[in-house]
Amino acid sequence: MPVKNRFAELQQDITAWRRDIHENPEILFETHRTSALVAEKLRAFGCDEVTEGIGRTGVVGVIKGKSDTSGKVIGLRADMDALPIHEQTGVAYASKTDGAMHACGHDGHTAMLLGAAQYLSETRNFDGTVVVIFQPAEEGGGGGKEMCDDGMMDRWGIQEVYGMHNWPGVPVGSFAIRPGAFFAATDQFEITLEGKGGHAAKPQETVDTTVMASQLVLSLQTISSRNADPVDPVVVSVTSFETSSKAFNVIPQRVHLKGTVRTQSKEMRALAEERIKAICAGVAATFGGTADVTYHLGYPVMVNSEEQTAFAEDVARSISGQCDEAPIVMGGEDFAYMLEARPGAYILVGNGETAPVHHPEYNFNDEAIPAGCSWWAEIVEQRMPA
The missing domain is CATH 3.30.70.360 (Alpha-Beta Plaits)
Incomplete structure (x- = not known):
């Protein structure tokens, strides 16, 4: 199953969402505009439930499949916050907020999960329930922990959870992952x-x-x-x-x-x-x-579950034909808290030869959108086939 055609059709819209978020970066838990934008779009897509204010400014959307004989509930998570860095990209949609920029690609993560949410709301070609999670304060604020502490996993009955991060230096459209200890x-x-x-x-x-x-x-x-x-x-x-x-x-x-x-x-x-x-x-x-x-x-250490990692790797290969073994990363990632609460996996999607993350010249590569969205959608459709 290659990149889904629907995401090629939606790429222009998803890119526009991403660039709008990029222009208006918000730090830590101050993601008020971004959170409102996410909630508005989820409601417009026809999500069955949209809840704001989880983990202070997090947003959770629920999408039910055509059937629910499996009883499965899968969580998909994207982070929304920016960094306290002065942008030096020179792009037309550069940050309008002095001293804040999306230097880690969370604007791209949010836009890709929104694209996947729109597709899943349109098609509902799965047997079970999807919970889309939009998290604030990954960059040092522990927003993932706050959402878990707010009872997110139990409230929506999440059984597995999957996350994604863009990765400069990995070819656009390809993936990398590793089981076990991953981020430090x-x-x-x-x-x-x-x-x-x-x-x-x-x-x-x-x-x-x-x-x-x-x-x-x-x-x-x-x-x-x-x-x-x-x-x-x-x-x-x-x-x-x-x-x-x-x-x-x-x-x-x-x-x-x-x-x-x-x-x-x-x-x-x-x-x-x-x-x-x-x-x-x-x-x-x-x-x-x-x-x-x-x-x-x-x-804490972010640890990918063995079974879910193998599945996530198979899904990535079905989309791009390639999923390499990712290196151990000594950077941190607060998706670790969600993986402590539930089994799941975290994958890297290629951002191409760009500046590294947390650099003032970094920019998310919009050409990665179809692959990232397709991975989200295929996680759901392959894990909970209709």
Whole structure:
């Protein structure tokens, strides 16, 4: 089954929706305009039920098939939020909001799921129920968790859930997926080192927090090189180094560090936190200072279910003839919360040779729309055949 002809017919409309969303980006849970647009279109398509305000600003639509002898309920999820980035694409439909842009393609995800919802509402060529999920705040806000915490899975009886993300560097119209751990857990840490400030000409009278912090930044890298199993990935990155002094001749009393930890297993996630705290205490004690560590647990590891991944891969191959094994991704994805709640799978659809996501020159490739929409529709029609 190649790309569905109906999506070739709808591509111009879906592209127009996508570009309208692109022009009007909204960050985190502030997706009021986007959510209203989604709800309006779902009602116009004839969805059996449209509910707003799930997970604050999320939207859920229900589409019933021609029959329901299977009793199956499948969820399809797209994210709606943008990023706090100043756009530099130069396209005619560039962001009208300074400091906000769709730099990750969520405008494309939303538009493709809307296209699939229109087709499924028109044809209803399946036996069961589809729940289309439009989620806010994927980019650090945990909107997926909020929708689950609002009781979404139980309220609509969702049994399986599927997600999709565009991927630069993968040919347009092709797919990639992997079973098991896929996207990383994303945790954060803050470290405050306290020493004894003083004049830079008299270092012997101080406890130098700059030297202490410099040693700590290097020591934290031993978690990956000496504590971790080499086949269980972990990334520890210190991304901010601030001292309490702005003068050239003052050794600061205090240094504040920030960073992130990325892991692919619960075991490594726990080990990384344990070792960061232990290394901080040890390095601070060595220099005669103290270390206060605050550790923030972020998104969990996103784990694709074996059975649903195999099915999603077969569907992708039926559309494009190609579905490669995706690499492990050390970025985070809060679809992880939905996959913790229900079995399912997350797939990558090719965006072609474009700028990477989270880059000010990134732009979703509208040529990917027919393939993405077809995958959504085929997930439903093949999983719940009429």
